[in-house]
Each structure stands twice: as C-alpha cells, then as structure tokens.
Amino acid sequence: xxxxxxxxxxxxxxxxxxxxxxxxxxxxxxxxxxxxxxxxxxxxxxxxxxxxxxxxxxxxxxxxxxxxxxxxxxxxxxxxxxxxxxxxxxxxxxxxxxxxxxxxxxxxxxxxxxxxxxxxxxxxxxxxxxxxxxxxxxxxxxxxxxxxxxxxxxxxxxxxxxxxxxxxxxxxxxxxxxxxxxxxxxxxxxxxxxxxxxxxxxxxxxxxxxxxxxxxxx
Amino acid sequence: xxxxxxxxxxxxxxxxxxxxxxxxxxxxxxxxxxxxxxxxxxxxxxxxxxxxxxxxxxxxxxxxxxxxxxxxxxxxxxxxxxxxxxxxxxxxxxxxxxxxxxxxxxxxxxxxxxxxxxxxxxxxxxxxxxxxxxxxxxxxxxxxxxxxxxxxxxxxxxxxxxxxxxxxxxxxxxxxxxxxxxxxxxxxxxxxxxxxxxxxxxxxxxxxxxxxxxxxxxxxxxxxxxxxxxxxxxxxxxxxxxxxxxxxxxxxxxxxxxxxxxxxxxxxxxxxxxxxxxxxxxxxxxxxxxxxxxxxxxxxxxxxxxxxxxxxxxxxxxxxxxxxxxxxxxxxxxxxxxxxxxxxxxxxxxxxxxxxxxxxxxxxxxx
Numbered sequence: 001x002x003x004x005x006x007x008x009x010x011x012x013x014x015x016x017x018x019x020x021x022x023x024x025x026x027x028x029x030x031x032x033x034x035x036x037x038x039x040x041x042x043x044x045x046x047x048x049x050x051x052x053x054x055x056x057x058x059x060x061x062x063x064x065x066x067x068x069x070x071x072x073x074x075x076x077x078x079x080x081x082x083x084x085x086x087x088x089x090x091x092x093x094x095x096x097x098x099x100x101x102x103x104x105x106x107x108x109x110x111x112x113x114x115x116x117x118x119x120x121x122x123x124x125x126x127x128x129x130x131x132x133x134x135x136x137x138x139x140x141x142x143x144x145x146x147x148x149x150x151x152x153x154x155x156x157x158x159x160x161x162x163x164x165x166x167x168x169x170x171x172x173x174x175x176x177x178x179x180x181x182x183x184x185x186x187x188x189x190x191x192x193x194x195x196x197x198x199x200x201x202x203x204x205x206x207x208x209x210x211x212x213x214x215x216x217x218x
Numbered sequence: 219x220x221x222x223x224x225x226x227x228x229x230x231x232x233x234x235x236x237x238x239x240x241x242x243x244x245x246x247x248x249x250x251x252x253x254x255x256x257x258x259x260x261x262x263x264x265x266x267x268x269x270x271x272x273x274x275x276x277x278x279x280x281x282x283x284x285x286x287x288x289x290x291x292x293x294x295x296x297x298x299x300x301x302x303x304x305x306x307x308x309x310x311x312x313x314x315x316x317x318x319x320x321x322x323x324x325x326x327x328x329x330x331x332x333x334x335x336x337x338x339x340x341x342x343x344x345x346x347x348x349x350x351x352x353x354x355x356x357x358x359x360x361x362x363x364x365x366x367x368x369x370x371x372x373x374x375x376x377x378x379x380x381x382x383x384x385x386x387x388x389x390x391x392x393x394x395x396x397x398x399x400x401x402x403x404x405x406x407x408x409x410x411x412x413x414x415x416x417x418x419x420x421x422x423x424x425x426x427x428x429x430x431x432x433x434x435x436x437x438x439x440x441x442x443x444x445x446x447x448x449x450x451x452x453x454x455x456x457x458x459x460x461x462x463x464x465x466x467x468x469x470x471x472x473x474x475x476x477x478x479x480x481x482x483x484x485x486x487x488x489x490x491x492x493x494x495x496x497x498x499x500x501x502x503x504x505x506x507x508x509x510x511x512x513x514x515x516x517x518x519x520x521x522x523x524x525x526x527x528x529x530x531x532x533x534x535x536x537x538x539x540x541x542x543x544x545x546x547x548x549x550x551x552x553x554x555x556x557x558x559x560x561x562x563x564x565x566x567x568x569x570x571x572x573x574x575x576x577x578x579x580x581x582x583x584x585x
Contacts, residue, residue: 012231017231017232017243017244074246078246079236079246080234080243080246081234081235081236082234082235082243118236118237119236119237
C-alpha cells in the first residue's frame, strides 16, 4: 500500500474545471499526478482488455462512449492540448513502468490537420509515457478513415507509408493509437513495420478507446 | 496577464498553454472562426404568400413592433403563452426583406427550427431560407437564417434583424456572442421576462390575450402528502383518461421521473432518453395518452386538448418562469381553449403563489 498526499499547484479538474476535491474519494489517489475529479473519472468506461491482432498483443484501455467522444472532439477538433494527459490517466503509472525502454510510434495523421492544430495528437499523449517518440509513418494523400464506410476502410493500407525506420532496428516497439474501430489502420501499420524493419525485439500495441461491435443478429 | 479576446475570461483555471502560448479553454468549444462575409443573392421586392389572419390585438401589436423596428430600435415583446408570437413578427420580417437585408430567427428547440423553416420556405418561395442546427450545418449563408440559439456563435456582425424567440430560455442571454452577431435590431420574444430584461430594453410591446381571445387557464393547487401522492396522481390520470384527454406530467428531475415512471408504469422522456423524438412525435399524434416529462417540454410545444399535472410542484427547480410556461401548454388551440392544470405539492411555495397571481392579473387586463 502506498499513499501519496501532495498539495498540488493546480487544484482544478482538467475536464470540468471544478475544484479537484469537491467530490474526493480514495480512488482519486490512483490518479496521482493528473488532476481529474471523481465525477469526470467515473464517466470513463474502463475496458482493460488484452487481445491479439496479427499475433501481436493489443491492449484496449477504455470503451468508446459519449464521454470519450466529447473529450476526443475537444482535444482533436478544438485543439485543446491541455487534455493530452487525461487519456491515459488511470493506466499511466502502469504503462510508464512496463514500457520504460520501448520506442513509441503512432499512426499518421494528415499534415494539413496537424499544422492547423499546432500539435500531433497521439504524439502529445505518447510524450507522457517516455521521450522516445518517433514519427515514422506518413500519409501519402489526404484520406480520412472516419469519412469512409466500414467496408472500404481496408484501403487505408494504400495510403500509409513508412520512412526513417532504421532507428527501430533491434528495439522494442510500442504502437499507440487513439480509437480502434475496424482495426485496419493498426493492421496496416503492423504490416509495414514487419515488412521493413528487419529485426525487432518486441512489438506491442495500445489502443485508448475501443468501439463496441454492433451485434448484427439481435 | 492573459485575457481571452472572445469571452473576456481572466480566470487562471481556464487558461492552457500550447507551445508556451496561452489560450482560453472556456470558450474553446465555440471555435471562434465566425462568418463575417455577406454572400447571398439579394432578392428585392418580396411578395409573401402568407395565409394567416391577425386578430385585432395581434394587428395592433404587430404594428407597434414595426414602428420600433423602423426607428432602428430593439424591442421586447412580452406576450402570454399562446398569443401567436411568431405571427407578430412577420410584418417586420417583410419590411427588412424588402430592403434586401439579412434576417436571423433563433429558437431554442431543434424541432421548432425545422417547423418554422418549412413555414418560411413556403411563405417566401423566392428568398433563400437556410436552417441551421446541431448536425445540420452545411450551409451557413442565406437571406433568412433559422437557427438554434446556440449556433449564433458562428456569426459576427452579420444580421440586420435578429429575432430571439424564448429569449429568456437561453442560458447565455445578455452574453457576448448574442450582441456581436447582430448589427442592428433585436426583437426579443417571450412570455416570462425577468426584471433585469425589462429594465435593460426600454421599448415594450405587451400582448395579454391569447389569439382565440379566451382567458388563460388558471392552475389548481392540490395539497398532497407523501402517503397519498401516488394515489391522487393515479386518480387524476384516470379521471382525464375517462374523458379521452391526453395528460402531460411534469417532474423536476430525471431521478424523480424515473422513480415515478417505474411506480405507475408510464413512459418517461428526458433529454438523454433513447428515442426521445419518436416518443414525443407519437404523443403529438395522440398514440400515447399519458407521458411523464422533465422540463424539456416546457416551451414551444402545442398539443390539442392536453391536460397538465405538475408532480412535486414545490421543488426548487420549478420557479415562476417554468410554472408559467408549463401552464401555457394548456388550451392553445381554438377547438379546446380551456383545460386543467393541477399542481400537486406538499406546500405552497412563493413561485406557485406568484404564478397563480400573475396569470389571474393577465386575465383581468382590459384590452
């Protein structure tokens, strides 16, 4: 058991701006460095599922619900960079420990969007894990996965390319993505790494939010 | 010290840093790239084919509004529920259209936006009418723009005439982006303005009669206690159902509504319920007889021959404004100008007493 009681400089919740201790509970101790109030925290639906994809292990942190949708919109769409640490919050300690010496890569987003936004959204989140973050994937053309129907999402592999991958040689790699829907982006990225990087020690994947599959039968 | 240019916020907790440059997080969701350009096809000399007859009271009020608007002055229209507020502003809309100016019409509720959009489109076939609400924002420019009040943040110095329906329902009333979106004249419409509003805008137009010229129905107050609350409620509902009338039951909070719905087995709608629109639509078509609702249905809904019961009327969320609006749901059609409003409460609050007094006083005004 380990208790950390700190007097923080910033005592307001990053999401709802309320005083952090207006609804204090012992759960909050888990989130030691990131100011999130209990009410906001309870709206995350924690999934914590370990699965495999193309024989590599993948870890989903949360389910994609309305709350995460709103957060992602505010973060990606409204350019609110301060929200970056919120997404890992509950798992941050564990991820930091486990992936200390991993090299983090992330799927690409289009240059135009990044310029307008002023930051690369997954990169900001990844920076909270460790400092070995590498930008190795590029998008060849402007192509938005979220605009495409579920069936046509397979074609994303034609739009992604890899460069400067020599740095990953003989290293442990962590692939971080924000939202998992069809899995095609992740699969394309894995294939590119396997094909181009000759030898690597380990490859693990973390997805922040997983969309629930709609049951067709019911 | 950093101060947000848009919302004048100085509070430290709302300020974030992006690449060491401060930015405001309070108004970040209203991305501030507002429309300023005027690009629409001006259509002069509009002849509307409107099919409506104004009553004498309405005609008088309409002329008064036009008088103020012609002098470029903002005006506040304080009209009782069911007075036909929308019809009152048609004359002013026409006046501005003929000068080739831009008109904005804002309503808090999405379905009313669609309703008024269809009406204006039919009435002015030559004019570019655009509707704008959450999830339907592809086209932003036109000569008449019908929009939900929230969407006003998209416009900056844009409208020559801005009509704010249910102006007091808007949480940002008096706020920065209301005033910045309008260049010239604002018409405020509501039944329940507060003192602050009345003071701020000197030009008033009052309408104290409904368009069908019947009295406003006065609520009946029924004292109940925790042990007979449900029984009395059930009795009242059965009484109404025997005479084939529809009943709306208002509850203050979602929690109370859910508990009540499971107790007496009646459908409940609230802001987050799954197929809200469908249920409300079915209620309007008289397929559902009884419905429990929160205050989401307090404004802008007209159902023929509906009776209203307010459950837990002593709750603090039922203030004067809300109670008057709820009472205004009854007897809006000419076919059934009267109806029952019952406040079930354990004690009489200030709001309940004031509501009854105010409605009575409106009935006593001689026109």
